[in-house]
Amino acid sequence: xxxxxxxxxxxxxxxxxxxxxxxxxxxxxxxxxxxxxxxxxxxxxxxxxxxxxxxxxxxxxxxxxxxxxxxxxxxxxxxxxxxxxxxxxxxxxxxxxxxxxxxxxxxxxxxxxxxxxxxxxxxxxxxxxxxxxxxxxxxxxxxxxxxxxx
Amino acid sequence: xxxxxxxxxxxxxxxxxxxxxxxxxxxxxxxxxxxxxxxxxxxxxxxxxxxxxxxxxxxxxxxxxxxxxxxxxxxxxxxxxxxxxxxxxxxxxxxxxxxxxxxxxxxxxxxxxxxxxxxxxxxxxxxxxxxxxxxxxxxxxxxxxxxxxxxxxxxxxxxxxxxxxxxxxxxxxxxxxxxxxxxxxxxxxxxxxxxxxxxxxxxxxxxxxxxxxxxxxxxxxxxxxxxxxxxxxxxxxxxxxxxxxxxxxxxxxxxxxxxxxxxxxxxxxxxxxxxxxxxxxxxxxxxxxxxxxxxxxxxxxxxxxxxxxxxxxxxxxxxxxxxxxxxxxxxxxxxxxxxxxxxxxxxxxxxxxxxxxxxxxxxxxxxxxxxxxxxxxxxxxxxxxxxxxxxxxxxxxxxxxxxxxxxxxxxxxxxxxxxxxxxxxxxxxxxxxxxxxxxxxxxxxxxxx
Numbered sequence: 001x002x003x004x005x006x007x008x009x010x011x012x013x014x015x016x017x018x019x020x021x022x023x024x025x026x027x028x029x030x031x032x033x034x035x036x037x038x039x040x041x042x043x044x045x046x047x048x049x050x051x052x053x054x055x056x057x058x059x060x061x062x063x064x065x066x067x068x069x070x071x072x073x074x075x076x077x078x079x080x081x082x083x084x085x086x087x088x089x090x091x092x093x094x095x096x097x098x099x100x101x102x103x104x105x106x107x108x109x110x111x112x113x114x115x116x117x118x119x120x121x122x123x124x125x126x127x128x129x130x131x132x133x134x135x136x137x138x139x140x141x142x143x144x145x146x147x148x149x150x
Numbered sequence: 151x152x153x154x155x156x157x158x159x160x161x162x163x164x165x166x167x168x169x170x171x172x173x174x175x176x177x178x179x180x181x182x183x184x185x186x187x188x189x190x191x192x193x194x195x196x197x198x199x200x201x202x203x204x205x206x207x208x209x210x211x212x213x214x215x216x217x218x219x220x221x222x223x224x225x226x227x228x229x230x231x232x233x234x235x236x237x238x239x240x241x242x243x244x245x246x247x248x249x250x251x252x253x254x255x256x257x258x259x260x261x262x263x264x265x266x267x268x269x270x271x272x273x274x275x276x277x278x279x280x281x282x283x284x285x286x287x288x289x290x291x292x293x294x295x296x297x298x299x300x301x302x303x304x305x306x307x308x309x310x311x312x313x314x315x316x317x318x319x320x321x322x323x324x325x326x327x328x329x330x331x332x333x334x335x336x337x338x339x340x341x342x343x344x345x346x347x348x349x350x351x352x353x354x355x356x357x358x359x360x361x362x363x364x365x366x367x368x369x370x371x372x373x374x375x376x377x378x379x380x381x382x383x384x385x386x387x388x389x390x391x392x393x394x395x396x397x398x399x400x401x402x403x404x405x406x407x408x409x410x411x412x413x414x415x416x417x418x419x420x421x422x423x424x425x426x427x428x429x430x431x432x433x434x435x436x437x438x439x440x441x442x443x444x445x446x447x448x449x450x451x452x453x454x455x456x457x458x459x460x461x462x463x464x465x466x467x468x469x470x471x472x473x474x475x476x477x478x479x480x481x482x483x484x485x486x487x488x489x490x491x492x493x494x495x496x497x498x499x500x501x502x503x504x505x506x507x508x509x510x511x512x513x514x515x516x517x518x519x520x521x522x523x524x525x526x527x528x529x530x531x532x533x534x535x536x537x538x539x540x541x542x543x544x545x546x547x548x549x550x551x552x553x554x555x556x557x558x559x560x561x562x563x564x565x566x567x568x569x570x571x572x573x574x575x576x577x578x579x580x581x582x583x584x585x586x587x588x589x590x591x592x593x594x595x596x597x598x599x
Binding site: 046049050106107109112 | 203
C-alpha cells in the first residue's frame with residue numbers, strides 16, 4: 001500500500017480509461033435495437049428486424065470489449081471494487097449482455113417471431129436496465145472519482 | 151498444393167461446427183431428435199406442436215465422397231452402377247427420344263445478399279455440404295450416349311456450356327428448352343446432336359436475382375407440347391427477405407410455348423421440383439420442400455398433384471389450415487382456401503427429384519409408381535432423407551407406404567458419400583439418379599438372369 005493509493009484505471013491509454021470510451025456503443029446499439037424492434041412490430045417490414053439483428057450483434061461485440069476493459073479495472077483495483085456502485089454496476093451490465101445475447105439468438109428466427117413478442121420484450125428490459133447501470137457508472141466517476149486523474 | 155490444405159481447413163471447420171452444434175442443440179432444447187419419420191409418410195401425417203428455436207438444429211452430413219467400387223445400395227434382384235463419374239455438381243437429368251442422356255451440371259447463382267448476421271453463418275454451413283456446388287466447370291449440360299445399354303457410355307460430350315444455374319430441360323419437337331435460374335431459353339436441336347453451339351433464344355424471363363434463394367427451376371412440357379410448366383421456389387424460408395421478394399414465386403407457372411406468355415398455375419408451393427405428369431391420370435405432380443425451423447418434425451415435405459389455380463399454403467399455412475405464426479400480415483382468406491397436399495414424405499427430407507415409372511426393366515411392382523429423390527436434411531439432429539424412395543400408385547393416387555429404394559448415400563457415422571437430386575428413366579427402362587455431391591450419375595437396372 002502506497003500512501004497515494006488511488007482509484008486509477010488499469011485499462012487506460014495515457015491516463016484515459018478505455019471502459020468509458022467503449023460503453024456508448026452498446027448503449028446506443030441496444031436502444032437503437034428497441035427502436036427498430038418497435039418499428040418492425042408496427043410495420044411488419046423485415047428491413048427493421050434486420051436492423052435490430054445487426055444492432056444487437058454490434059452492441060454485443062462492443063459491449064464485450066467494454067466489459068473486458070471494465071472488468072480489468074474492477075479486478076485490478078481493490079479500491080474500485082470497494083466503491084458502493086461498483087458491484088451493482090458490474091452485475092447489471094453483465095445481465096444486459098446476457099439478455100442481449102439471448103435477444104440476438106431470438107432475432108435469428110425468421111419472420112415475425114424473431115421480434116414479437118420475445119425479442120421485443122428482451123429489448124425493452126435491456127433498455128430499462130441501461131439507465132440504472134449508467135447512473136451507477138456515472139456515480140463511480142463523478143461522485144467517487146474512479147479513473148479520474150489527481 | 152491447394153487441395154490438402156483446403157481439406158484440413160474443412161476438417162477444422164467441421165470440428166468447430168460440431169462443437170457449435172452441440173451448444174446449439176442444448177440451447178434449442180436438449181435431445182429433441184424428432185419422432186419416427188415413418189409417422190409422417192402418407193396422406194395424413196402427424197403434425198406436432200411448433201417449436202420456436204433460440205438456435206435451430208443445424209446438422210449436415212459432412213461430405214466424404216465415394217471410394218473406389220463403393221456404390222449406393224439397391225433392393226435384392228437389382229443392380230446399381232455408375233453411368234458417369236467426375237461430373238461437376240450434376241443436379242438433374244433428361245433423356246432425349248434417341249436415348250441420349252443430358253446431365254445438367256449446375257451450381258447456385260450465389261447472389262444471395264447478406265441481409266443480417268445469420269446469413270453469414272448459414273452461408274458458411276451450406277458451404278460445408280457443398281449443396282450449392284463450388285466447382286468451377288459447372289453450369290453446363292453434358293451428353294451421355296450409351297447405344298448398347300450396357301451402362302458404359304461410348305460418347306460423353308459437353309452439350310451446352312456457359313448456362314446460368316440451369317436445372318429443368320424439356321424437348322418439344324426440335325425445340326430444346328433449358329430452364330436457367332432466370333429464364334427459359336430455347337435452342338434448336340436435331341436428333342443425334344452431341345453439341346449445340348447455336349445461341350439460345352429467351353422464351354421468357356423467370357424470377358431470378360437479386361436474392362434467388364431457391365434457384366432450381368424444374369421444367370416439364372404438356373403432352374401436346376403447347377405448354378410448359380416451370381417450378382419457381384420461394385425467395386426465403388418463410389418470407390424473412392420481405393414479402394416483395396416473393397412476387398411470382400413459390401409457384402408453378404404455366405408458360406405458353408408459342409408466345410412465352412405465362413400465368414400462375416398454382417401457388418403456395420414453397421419449393422416445387424420434379425414436375426411430372428402421372429401417366430394414368432395425366433395430372434401434373436410435384437415434390438415440394440416445405441418450411442424449416444419449426445421443429446424436427448415440421449413441416450413434412452410432400453408429393454402432390456397440382457390443381458389449376460390451387461393454393462397450397464406457403465407462406466401463411468401448411469397442410470391446409472395450420473397457420474405459421476412467423477408470417478405477417480396474416481391472410482385468413484388465403485389460409486381458408488389452402489389445399490392440403492396429397493402425400494407427406496416426412497420432415498426435412500428435401501425431395502428434389504420425381505419420376506413416374508412407366509417402363510418395364512425394373513420388376514412389375516415398380517410399374518406405375520413414383521420414385522422420389524430426397525437430397526437430405528439439415529434442420530434436424532437425426533438426419534432424414536439422403537435416399538431415393540418408391541411411392542406405390544394405384545388409380546392415379548399414392549397407394550401405401552413409401553419404401554426405401556436406393557440407400558447407402560450416408561456412411562454409418564452420418565457422413566455423406568453422395569446426395570441424390572434429379573431422377574430420370576432411360577430408354578432401356580433403367581432408373582437414373584443425379585448425385586450432386588458424389589458427382590456421379592447412378593443407373594439402377596434389374597440384376598438380370
